Amino acid sequence: MAFNALYLGALVLGAAAHPSQYGSGKSGASGRTTINVNAAQKYQPFDGMGFSEAFQRGTQIYGAGGLSAANTSRVLDLLYSNVNGAGMTILRNGIGSSVNHPYDLMPSIEPVSPGSPNNTPTYDWEGTIKPGFGLDGGQLRLTKDAIARGVQKIYADAWSAPAFMKNNSNENYGGYLCGVTGIDCETGDWRQAYANYLVQYLKFYEQEGINIDYVGFLNEPDLNVSYASMLSDGQQAADFLTVLYPTLEASHLKTEIACCDGSGWEQNRERLAGLQAAGAEYTLGLVTAHGYSSPPGAPFATDRKVWETEWADLEGPHTLAWHENGTSGEGLTWANNIQQLFAVSNVSATLYWIGADNTTSNSALILLNNDTVHVSKRLWAFAQYSRFVKPGATRIEVASSNAALNMTAFENADKTVAVQVINNSNYTQAVTVQGLPVGKHSSVVGWLTNNEHDLSKMGVQRVAGGGIGTSIPALSMMSFVASG
Ligand SMILES: *[C@@H]1O[C@H](CO)[C@@H](O)[C@H](O)[C@H]1NC(C)=O
Ligand SMILES: *[C@@H]1O[C@H](CO)[C@@H](O)[C@H](O)[C@H]1NC(C)=O
Ligand SMILES: *[C@@H]1O[C@H](CO)[C@@H](O)[C@H](O)[C@H]1NC(C)=O
Ligand SMILES: *[C@@H]1O[C@H](CO)[C@@H](O)[C@H](O)[C@H]1NC(C)=O
Ligand SMILES: *[C@@H]1O[C@H](CO)[C@@H](O)[C@H](O)[C@H]1NC(C)=O
Ligand SMILES: *[C@@H]1O[C@H](CO)[C@@H](O)[C@H](O)[C@H]1NC(C)=O
Ligand SMILES: *[C@@H]1O[C@H](CO)[C@@H](O)[C@H](O)[C@H]1NC(C)=O
């Protein structure tokens, strides 16, 4: 791509006529679009981006399906590196409920019922070993590697309580936690026992040197499915949250509670409203929701931070492409999904479902097949954000007179600014970006992803007034990173 020929140094001098750091907001002459970044207008905090390797998917990274050690390193680089990967900073682990663990079940730390909620439980951390892959079905090993590579937040989420704590006596097929509203079990009220169980899981990680930042006790509580699952409405969530909260408080752990990982935005909104009505919102550190059953839309009515903790293309045709025909697994589709999550749904974090897996669907960012590694453009869509926006950043205003432009901007803690611009049109768009940090040693770099490029570094022209001028190819995404 003849990108350098798209420099428009002379043209953008016109933009320098705007003395204000934030420009005038008007489109320039010659069809140029002026993009105005305004760091004075701040929105939600940014916590990071990530994925999960639950259900033993992590063992695929370490060779369960034939990946060589050389490619294990390559895959970890692709996921975590700030030099040749996506620079992801969040890992979501699954807290198991299975009494044994053939591929791909997640082992429980309490496989045997103590008989009654008041009896002393027997916790079993050693029993969660996956031979060759270590504790917690392989997740502990990945968690350690992820932290060593810069991951800053660990979210541990249970898909179900152990079967003996539920009214269907099964970790699968929904069922409810015994003791919440409307669920009376012959064996009694297991809420405190489940809270103790979750806290014990956190303590096992602590003894391995890892602080789990957030703990969740539900996954898609609106769905009754054939794998680990547990149903709950908002009132029932509140019935457990008000037991888990003081249990965590009484421990020395710093872990905060996340809820409710509804299968879609609206399913989660309903549960959040229910637990708020029951007076339990004070227990939450984080509101968490998925993107499947109903796509992310309007923000939730809460002042808690919101994370989109799981979403993927599970049904579209298998694709590694950036843009073919706009199907649900394409990279450009995910670039837009992520943009809307931050700009419209007010999330502080965006997680894909799986990072790397030996799947033949689009449910992972990197598709493994024995020792071959297929990197989807979805990974680079995430990288356009996660390489340059780091935990501690704040979303800031970015606007242009072209109402159709899809953009986000963030100011990092170190005051570098990263702006993401998606051009969904079939035409190259000339843009001038104003309002970037200006300083003696300031620099701006452009990063491009499209059908031809995977986060390629692009020179951009700095113009007077602190702006930059460049052109964004059709059906492409560019990030601009400016240091002050
Ligand atoms: C992935 O590998 C596991 C063994 O680790 C195997 O059981 C499973 O069938 C494989 N999945 C696919 C889709 O190849
Ligand atoms: C991976 O490929 C190697 C070499 O061809 C083969 O021996 C091995 O059985 C394959 N493993 C899997 C899980 O398909
Ligand atoms: C568990 O409780 C739900 C809700 O009351 C009920 O529909 C279901 O039948 C119960 N399951 C069993 C196995 O009793
Ligand atoms: C969940 O699905 C199973 C299997 O279809 C069914 O037997 C059970 O009654 C369902 N449970 C609830 C609470 O809907
Ligand atoms: C966005 O989320 C933050 C918390 O992260 C909250 O304070 C703010 O009110 C939310 N804004 C909207 C429009 O919901
Ligand atoms: C999209 O393009 C791909 C590759 O050409 C093709 O396999 C697929 O069928 C197309 N899908 C649709 C919905 O047009
Ligand atoms: C690693 O993956 C690449 C890309 O799929 C493949 O060409 C190579 O053979 C694999 N193995 C090693 C040891 O690099």
Ligand SMILES: *[C@@H]1O[C@H](CO)[C@@H](O)[C@H](O)[C@H]1NC(C)=O
């Ligand atoms: C771009 O943003 C506008 C305004 O939020 C939205 O209506 C439109 O759907 C977005 N486009 C894409 C492709 O997401």
Ligand SMILES: *[C@@H]1O[C@H](CO)[C@@H](O)[C@H](O)[C@H]1NC(C)=O
């Ligand atoms: C781009 O061109 C294709 C093929 O001609 C057309 O289907 C599509 O609607 C165009 N997209 C836009 C955003 O104009």
Ligand SMILES: CC(=O)N[C@H]1CO[C@H](CO)[C@@H](O)[C@@H]1O
């Ligand atoms: C600046 C720019 O390229 N904007 C385009 C981005 O994509 C949307 C949707 O196709 C177009 O409407 C914009 O003109």
